[in-house]
Amino acid sequence: MMPAARDLLLDAAYAALTRRPWYAVRMVDVAAAAGVSRQTLHNEFGTKDGLARALVEREAAAFLAGVDRALAGGSDPHPRLTALVEWIAAAARDNALVKALLTGCWDAWLPRVEQAAAQPDAAGDRGDGRSLSPAGVLAQVRDRAVAALSAPGTAEPDVVDLAGTCELVVRLGLSCVAAPPGEHGAGDLVRAVLRRCRPDRAGHRG
Known part of the structure; x- marks a missing residue:
């Protein structure tokens, strides 16, 4: 089974965080790395703060x-x-x-x-x-x-x-x-x- 978009996005965000500080992580890059649209990213998490929150909770x-x-x-x-x-x-x-x-x-x-x-x-x-x-x-x-x-x-x-x-x-x-x-x-x-x-x-x- 393919991972859900949410999991792919969180995986991409975590991978990005291992390479650069969070302030330098861009939403568009996270979406691209996960292979989904930026709109899908915003639909899942709303803002970058929402993405950070979800990542820490995971x-x-x-x-x-x-x-x-x-x-x-x-x-x-x-x-x-x-x-x-x-x-x-x-x-x-x-x-x-x-x-x-x-x-x-x-x-x-x-x-x-x-x-x-x-x-x-x-x-x-x-x-x-x-x-x-x-x-x-x-x-x-x-x-x-x-x-x-x-x-x-x-x-x-x-x-x-x-x-x-x-x-x-x-x-x-x-x-x-x-x-x-x-x-x-x-x-x-x-x-x-x-x-x-x-x-x-x-x-x-x-």
Whole structure:
């Protein structure tokens, strides 16, 4: 199946952003790269600000889908939380828009998007209606982690405050975005923290 015009346009806009700053990206060039008319571009997004908004929302949705994948494997919560932190660090390293969403640092190269609530797409799964600010994105990641680790079939997380532990882990992931851990990877850091969350099982590697 051929991608829809909207997806083609967003792909073209993202590709353009990897080559030049957003202020230098022209709507006519995005339309040409996507193989559609400029009118189609305007029909989909209205203005360049609308295109920027949609592009950031799509990257936010893809990041959150990766969060869900990281949390999906196995029943032991510790490897899943470790995978979550590793995903946060990798996604921010590989995608400047994701890094900006997580840190709030939007440099001149990137489109600046107001931090209003993201609008859900037709399937209802883009943005969760939450703010695109770092606090809003963090809350979504934390809540998804809590939901995943509370699901039937998941082992008891061995912590008194699951929500607090998930928030601590997510904030650890954000610290790895702001200051990459270097020799000790994100996974090693979160494993050390999680061992301390269940001191009665300090020898467990998770």
